Amino acid sequence: MPLDTAIADAAAPKPVADTARIALVGNPNSGKTALFNALTGSRQKVANYAGVTVERKEGVLTTASGRQMRVLDLPGTYSLRARSPDEVVTRDAVLGKLAGEVAPEALICVADATNLRLVLRLVLELKQVGRPFVLALNMFDIAQRQGLRIDLERLSQEIGAPIVTTVATRKRGLPELLEKVEAIVAAKNLEKGKVEAENVWREPTASEIRAAHAEAQRIFKACVKPPERPDTVTGKIDGVLLHPAAGLVILLTLLFVMFQAVFTWATPLMDGIDAGFAALVAFTNDHLPHGLLTSFIADGLIAGVGSVLVFLPQILILFFFILMLEDSGYMARAAFLMDKIMGGAGLHGRAFIPLLSSFACAIPGIMSTRVIDNREDRLTTILVAPLMTCSARIPVYTLIIGAFIPQKTVGGFLSLQGLVMFGLYASGIVSALLVSFVIRRIFWRGAVEPFMMELPTYRWPEPRNLLMNLWTRARIFMARAGRIILPLMVLVWVLSTFPYPPEGATGPAIDYSIAGRVGKFIAPLMAPIGFNWQMTVALIPGMAAREVAVAVLGTVYAVGGGDGETGALSTLLKNQWSLASALSFLAWYVFAPQCLPTLGVVKRETNSWIWPTVMFCYMVSLAYLAAFIVYHAAVAFGLG
Amino acid sequence: MSEAFALSPEFNPAEIEPGGLRPLASARRGDRGVIVRVTGVSGAAESVAAEELERRLLEMGFVEGAAIEVLHEGLFGRDPIAVRVDDTRVALRRREAGAVSVKFDGR
Numbered sequence: 080m081p082l083d084t085a086i087a088d089a090a091a092p093k094p095v096a097d098t099a100r101i102a103l104v105g106n107p108n109s110g111k112t113a114l115f116n117a118l119t120g121s122r123q124k125v126a127n128y129a130g131v132t133v134e135r136k137e138g139v140l141t142t143a144s145g146r147q148m149r150v151l152d153l154p155g156t157y158s159l160r161a162r163s164p165d166e167v168v169t170r171d172a173v174l175g176k177l178a179g180e181v182a183p184e185a186l187i188c189v190a191d192a193t194n195l196r197l198v199l200r201l202v203l204e205l206k207q208v209g210r211p212f213v214l215a216l217n218m219f220d221i222a223q224r225q226g227l228r229i230d231l232e233r234l235s236q237e238i239g240a241p242i243v244t245t246v247a248t249r250k251r252g253l254p255e256l257l258e259k260v261e262a263i264v265a266a267k268n269l270e271k272g273k274v275e276a277e278n279v280w281r282e283p284t285a286s287e288i289r290a291a292h293a294e295a296q297r298i299f300k301a302c303v304k305p306p307e308r309p310d311t312v313t314g315k316i317d318g319v320l321l322h323p324a325a326g327l328v329i330l331l332t333l334l335f336v337m338f339q340a341v342f343t344w345a346t347p348l349m350d351g352i353d354a355g356f357a358a359l360v361a362f363t364n365d366h367l368p369h370g371l372l373t374s375f376i377a378d379g380l381i382a383g384v385g386s387v388l389v390f391l392p393q394i395l396i397l398f399f400f401i402l403m404l405e406d407s408g409y410m411a412r413a414a415f416l417m418d419k420i421m422g423g424a425g426l427h428g429r430a431f432i433p434l435l436s437s438f439a440c441a442i443p444g445i446m447s448t449r450v451i452d453n454r455e456d457r458l459t460t461i462l463v464a465p466l467m468t469c470s471a472r473i474p475v476y477t478l479i480i481g482a483f484i485p486q487k488t489v490g491g492f493l494s495l496q497g498l499v500m501f502g503l504y505a506s507g508i509v510s511a512l513l514v515s516f517v518i519r520r521i522f523w524r525g526a527v528e529p530f531m532m533e534l535p536t537y538r539w540p541e542p543r544n545l546l547m548n549l550w551t552r553a554r555i556f557m558a559r560a561g562r563i564i565l566p567l568m569v570l571v572w573v574l575s576t577f578p579y580p581p582e583g584a585t586g587p588a589i590d591y592s593i594a595g596r597v598g599k600f601i602a603p604l605m606a607p608i609g610f611n612w613q614m615t616v617a618l619i620p621g622m623a624a625r626e627v628a629v630a631v632l633g634t635v636y637a638v639g640g641g642d643g644e645t646g647a648l649s650t651l652l653k654n655q656w657s658l659a660s661a662l663s664f665l666a667w668y669v670f671a672p673q674c675l676p677t678l679g680v681v682k683r684e685t686n687s688w689i690w691p692t693v694m695f696c697y698m699v700s701l702a703y704l705a706a707f708i709v710y711h712a713a714v715a716f717g718l719g
Numbered sequence: 720m721s722e723a724f725a726l727s728p729e730f731n732p733a734e735i736e737p738g739g740l741r742p743l744a745s746a747r748r749g750d751r752g753v754i755v756r757v758t759g760v761s762g763a764a765e766s767v768a769a770e771e772l773e774r775r776l777l778e779m780g781f782v783e784g785a786a787i788e789v790l791h792e793g794l795f796g797r798d799p800i801a802v803r804v805d806d807t808r809v810a811l812r813r814r815e816a817g818a819v820s821v822k823f824d825g826r
Contacts, residue, residue, distance in 0.1 A: 157778045197780055283771045288774055321790075321801060323794035324794060416793070418798075419795040420795070528816075529815045530799060530811060530812045531809060533779070533809055
């Protein structure tokens with residue numbers, strides 16, 4: 080291995096003299112991303128590494144001497160011995176072997192000054208790589224407050240690298256850090272032509288890790304005096320938040336508040352965006368000559384962009400909560416509390432965050448499965464994520480419940496409509512757990528991936544840092560989702576528009592389109608589950624986004640163009656559909672893969688057509704089965 | 720479902736080992752001690768090789784000689800557990816904790 084690396088090093092293109100490349104490495108929770116944000120400010124670019132779905136965050140900074148540097152924020156790790164795709168990227172980037180990347184000239188190893196024990200072993204590994212690095216002792220203010228004394232000079236000698244103390248969130252120590260980085264880059268450039276430090280790193284064996292630990296321990300004891308006022312707050316908070324019973328109650332309360340926020344705070348914004356785009360569509364239709372191009376711009380493009388943007392408020396609020404929970408250190412506790420419940424269904428504790436996100440939209444949920452190391456664990460999570468009730472189902476649920484479920488109270492205070500809504504959510508969750516249970520017990524019977532997670536010290540989230548991360552998340556969502564959703568919206572527009580109705584046609588235009596024909600063609604297939612052809616036709620444009628089905632039902636029943644007329648539509652449906660058909664439609668919507676963008680994202684994230692196909696097939700089968708059972712049970716009870 | 724919450728049937732760490740050692744898997748909240756041995760064999764079927772599990776444990780700080788204290792237990796089957804290893808708080812399942820032998824204080 081060392082030989083391979085040496086060759087790769089020699090073959091790597093020589094960097095331009097003026098823009099040095101540096102990379103940030105460090106343990107998770109060391110404040111690495113905060114340091115990255117502080118160093119580069121808004122000059123960041125987020126993309127993927129070539130060929131893998133690992134996020135690549137790069138920024139540019141200018142040092143005091145006017146020199147430009149490119150900074151790469153590598154995924155956090157405890158070791159260069161990579162286990163997950165994320166950690167492979169870190170290892171290969173550090174070794175300078177990452178495809179499509181120029182080897183960094185220097186590294187900044189970011190360490191939490193109050194938690195040095197584990198990072199020192201990583202530092203020893205970095206030393207073997209031979210690439211020059213600076214150790215940034217971050218969160219140094221907290222270390223000082225605790226009365227932790229670190230012999231910086233001795234530590235620097237021991238690890239053979241310069242050390243700078245930093246407080247990333249207050250931007251303290253950054254000029255000194257950059258000065259040191261510039262110095263080692265300059266020294267490296269001077270030495271060019273001479274023999275560079277050789278890379279002697281290779282994957283350590285267990286006994287080598289033990290030896291490195293002993294060495295790290297020796298350095299630690301020699302250089303760090305234990306804190307005079309150790310942190311006791313985290314222990315006290317954990318006493319409550321990790322209490323076996325109270326901890327779960329608090330977690331559930333937190334989730335409840337989060338959902339309330341996602342749905343209630345976002346509503347005015349979403350209504351605003353909706354109204355804005357509806358106005359824009361109307362404006363376009365009014366001011367451009369009627370015809371194909373106008374229809375394409377208004378109903379295809381503008382409506383398509385709108386259907387993506389409308390979810391942005393919910394996703395921002397959701398990410399805001401998730402980032403708060405992550406930055407404060409609570410997310411690891413949530414995974415701890417949920418591990419047994421998730422594990423019972425064969426899911427990894429880390430599947431918690433992706434499944435949580437899927438309540439807003441399965442797309443960010445599926446994207447965030449990247450934190451799961453094990454491939455089977457990750458695929459299982461991806462496959463069940465769309466069963467979580469996403470917000471796009473809500474308009475459909477609201478319409479049908481409003482039309483068919485009477486507004487009465489049960490047991491004195493519970494609304495029947497609310498209960499049905501709750502039941503739909505619950506069936507989504509239960510079926511997700513059941514499906515993953517089946518996958519892990521029958522198809523992938525392998526043992527569960529080990530669950531080991533550091534529980535970091537609690538910290539107040541830093542507002543500036545939080546906002547920057549939120550902005551990054553939002554940008555990633557918009558870019559990725561937009562690239563997938565928009566073309567699909569255009570496709571669905573084509574299917575629902577062509578061919579045109581013949582002259583003198585009486586029915587709505589969609590009847591004559593490809594979507595309408597396909598709908599009528601498969602209608603006999605759907606008859607056993609109680610769907611009439613109008614319902615079936617609505618399902619096809621509904622593939623673009625679930626809530627579109629509502630608008631299409633409006634169109635096929637020719638109710639005022641289908642916009643904002645849900646009151647009239649709901650009365651009409653009540654007269655046209657039997658209760659059994661309505662319930663069957665709801666059951667279908669709990670399971671059906673009524674969302675092409677989700678399938679598109681699954682294709683992207685798994686780099687294969689197999690998984691979206693598997694997802695589509697199993698979800699359609701479940702949906703058909705559930706709708707069949709519900710319909711026939713309802714008919715048997717005389718609700719047909 | 721309740722069966723799923725229990726530890727897997729093949730999971731059977733030795734209760735008491737010679738020399739008064741016990742696997743971390745059997746520890747209760749508040750137990751303290753010193754890690755005496757870390758292996759990759761937890762007593763349960765693992766998805767990773769023994770050497771790999773051993774290395775992961777070592778990398779998280781589970782190393783011979785480290786002080787350990789059980790801080791918290793989960794609600795269902797007291798699993799997973801949160802422990803303090805020297806200065807680091809780590810959460811892990813009792814399955815994997817079967818690979819860590821501890822000499823507990825006062826027992």
